[in-house]
Structures are given as C-alpha cells and as structure tokens.
Amino acid sequence: MLSLIACDIRTSLRNTSIVIWAFLFPLIMATIFMTMFSNFSSSQYTSGIALGVVTDTNWSRATGLRTLVESLSEENSGEGSAETDGAVGSPEEPAEIDDGALFELTRYASSDEARSAVLAGEVAAYLAVDSNGVPALFVSPSETGTTSQAIIQAVLDRYLQGEAIARDLAKRDPAALASPSAVAALSQNLSGSNAGTSELDLLREPPQEMGRYYYALLGYTCIMCADVAKTLIERTRSGASALGDRCQVSATPPGRQLVAALVASWLIVMASTLTTVAYLWLVAGVSFGGRIWLTPVACAAISLVSCAFGALIGSLPGATPRVKDALVTICTLGLSLPAGLFGEPAVELGNWLTQNVPLLQLVNPATQASEALFALTFYDSLVPFAQALAALVAIAAVFAAGSVLCMRRTRHAYR
Numbered sequence: 001m002l003s004l005i006a007c008d009i010r011t012s013l014r015n016t017s018i019v020i021w022a023f024l025f026p027l028i029m030a031t032i033f034m035t036m037f038s039n040f041s042s043s044q045y046t047s048g049i050a051l052g053v054v055t056d057t058n059w060s061r062a063t064g065l066r067t068l069v070e071s072l073s074e075e076n077s078g079e080g081s082a083e084t085d086g087a088v089g090s091p092e093e094p095a096e097i098d099d100g101a102l103f104e105l106t107r108y109a110s111s112d113e114a115r116s117a118v119l120a121g122e123v124a125a126y127l128a129v130d131s132n133g134v135p136a137l138f139v140s141p142s143e144t145g146t147t148s149q150a151i152i153q154a155v156l157d158r159y160l161q162g163e164a165i166a167r168d169l170a171k172r173d174p175a176a177l178a179s180p181s182a183v184a185a186l187s188q189n190l191s192g193s194n195a196g197t198s199e200l201d202l203l204r205e206p207p208q209e210m211g212r213y214y215y216a217l218l219g220y221t222c223i224m225c226a227d228v229a230k231t232l233i234e235r236t237r238s239g240a241s242a243l244g245d246r247c248q249v250s251a252t253p254p255g256r257q258l259v260a261a262l263v264a265s266w267l268i269v270m271a272s273t274l275t276t277v278a279y280l281w282l283v284a285g286v287s288f289g290g291r292i293w294l295t296p297v298a299c300a301a302i303s304l305v306s307c308a309f310g311a312l313i314g315s316l317p318g319a320t321p322r323v324k325d326a327l328v329t330i331c332t333l334g335l336s337l338p339a340g341l342f343g344e345p346a347v348e349l350g351n352w353l354t355q356n357v358p359l360l361q362l363v364n365p366a367t368q369a370s371e372a373l374f375a376l377t378f379y380d381s382l383v384p385f386a387q388a389l390a391a392l393v394a395i396a397a398v399f400a401a402g403s404v405l406c407m408r409r410t411r412h413a414y415r
Helices: 002-013 016-036 057-061 063-073 081-085 111-119 147-172 180-191 211-224 226-236 242-248 254-282 292-314 321-336 344-356 358-362 365-378 383-413
Strands: 049-054 103-108 125-129 135-139
Touching: 002 016, 002 226, 002 254, 016 211, 016 226, 016 254, 049 057, 049 063, 049 111, 049 147, 057 063, 057 125, 063 103, 063 125, 063 147, 103 111, 111 125, 111 135, 125 147, 135 147, 211 226, 211 254, 211 292, 211 321, 211 365, 226 254, 226 292, 226 321, 254 292, 292 321, 292 365, 292 383, 321 365, 344 358, 358 365, 365 383
Parallel strands: 049 103, 049 125
Antiparallel strands: 125 135
C-alpha cells in the first residue's frame, strides 16, 4: 500500500499541470492581490488633504475654528500667520507640515481666489466665515462624495456641534462656563480626548480589506485541486484510459489501488493548502487570528472535500477526460464566485446569498472553506469554525457516496 501511495505521489508531482495549478497558481494569485491592493487597508488613514481658507477679518475673529483647523494641519508657522497672511493679494504656498498632518492649508485673500483654486483642482475644498461667524464649506465638483470631502465635512460638523452645545449650555446656565477649568473640561470632552464612551472590539482583530479575498483564494484552491484526485482515479479505472485498463487487470486489487489514489491525492492537496496558508501567514501578513496552529485542521477538511469531489468527477461513467476537465473548470469558477474571489461584485453576491439563500452557501464547499478560516480569524468562539468544518466533512461524505455509486455502476458495466 505504501509503495502504491508513493508511486501515485511521484506520478502526480511529475505532472506539470498539477504542480502549476495546485502549488504555484495560489501563490501567484496571492502575490497579485498583495501587489494590486498593497495600499488599501482598513487601518490606513488619509492625510495631507489640500484645504483652502479665506483669511479675511471674519476668519481672524473665528478663533475656535481657526485654532482647530491650524492644529490639524500641524503648521510650523505659528498662530499669528493667519492674521498677517490675510492682507496678501495672492495665495501663498502651503505651509510645511508633518507627514501625518490631516490638512495641508493654503490661504487666500478673498473668496473669489479660493473658488477659482477649488475649480482648478488646486485644493479639495475651502472654508470661509461670514460676518455672523458662520463657517461655510465649498467643495470642488470633482471631490464631491470623496473621502477627502467626508473628512473635511466631519471636522466642520464636529466643531459646529460643539459650538452649539457650548452656546446652549451658556444660555441655560451661564455660571457653568464662568470657571476657566470648567471651560477647559468642556473643551476636552467635546474634542473627544476624554469622551465618556469606550471602544469595543467585536472581532478578534480589525478586518482587513484583502482578508476576504485571501480566504476565498483557499476556497478556490479547494475546488481547483480536485483535478489531482480526478487524474489519479482515472489511472485506476477501466475505460478511462489505457493505463486504467491495465491497472484493472493487474494483480493489485482495484480497491487497494483506489484507496492508494485517494490517500496520495489527499496528501498532495494537503501539502498545497498548507503551502498557501504558510505563504499568506509569512509573506502576506494574514495572522489567522493568532490561531495558525489550527489551520492544519482546516486544511485537512478542505483537502478531504477536494479529494472527494475529484473522485466523483473522475468516476463519472461515460464521460471523456476532456469533459471531466471542463467540469472541474466550470465548478471551480462557479463555486468560487459566491465565495467572493472575483472582486467586489462577487463579495456582494456572496453576502446577498448568505442573507437570502443561506442553504446554497452552506452546501458550497468553496464558501465553507473560506468561512472556516474567516471564523478562525475573527470569532472568539471556535463554534463557527467547528460548524464550517462539519459542513465540509458532510459535503465530502456526499461526494464520496456519489463517487462510490458511480464506481459500482462502472465496475458492473465493464464485467
């Protein structure tokens, strides 16, 4: 038996197609994901937003807003620059700022100059204050709906909310703001540095933009590696190939050949998935929630489904090798689509199916493979992980039962 398994492994690894698709292709896909989306991360923040301000007399009087905006730009020129720059007739170069500063300020002497700069795309938006001290934000049409506009608007809204709260408090209880310490405490609370709320982590680690695609890649590998078992099964079945006919009439019992082929394919797929997981962990930076030691269990279940599915395809009676290859390709693409591998539309489709047709996602091996690693990474409890593993084992059992029925029919047909 061991010699048969070793022979099947050597034969498979000499097959260039199996080596490329089972071992190299997942690593190539992971590298493409890393290269294309290396700058996109949920933890990445925006900085250096080009913001213009109209530094007229009204801006000088708006001490609170001016101090807030200049503090977010971390200027080195000091607080007095706002008043002195207001008399200049042309816009100045933006002040030198730190790399992490939120705003990159450019000052303009009039609203007309600021509006022209916004329309020309020199700044994303500009702030102006009217004679009543009310600030107004003017956004470039090209920046409408962008992250930069949302950040600027959020800062302005926060300031206006704090100003409204302070004004209402002064109207209701004038003595409450008489003490400088009370004013300082209120300012600190409104700024968010001493908020009365605490941040709660609902997941084991913050979600990453590319995490979904990495997990879906393993689901894709699960179905794609079914070609390994399919090829080995064809080598042992009569009617599939000339080699299969010779193996059937050899001295080795067909059952022993079949078991050896399944074990060899499981070991090969297991090595493929473990290699992909190790690459994602060491190179792509996927932490798997600090549970890397449990990933071999997931890989074992994924490999089991892959081998059972490949055995089912390889044992189909009356199907030619080309038809079986086409079935593996179609199933790989079709089952990987709801797992979310092919971009944002695929992710949205998978989310819609999970909400509206959960049974369809439950019986999809590619989806359950990605869900197992997703649960392992983000959930504190191991129950969702165990449920995904149970679903994978059940799917493998169904595929195995189907392959047994097909093999029985084939054996009796060729007696």
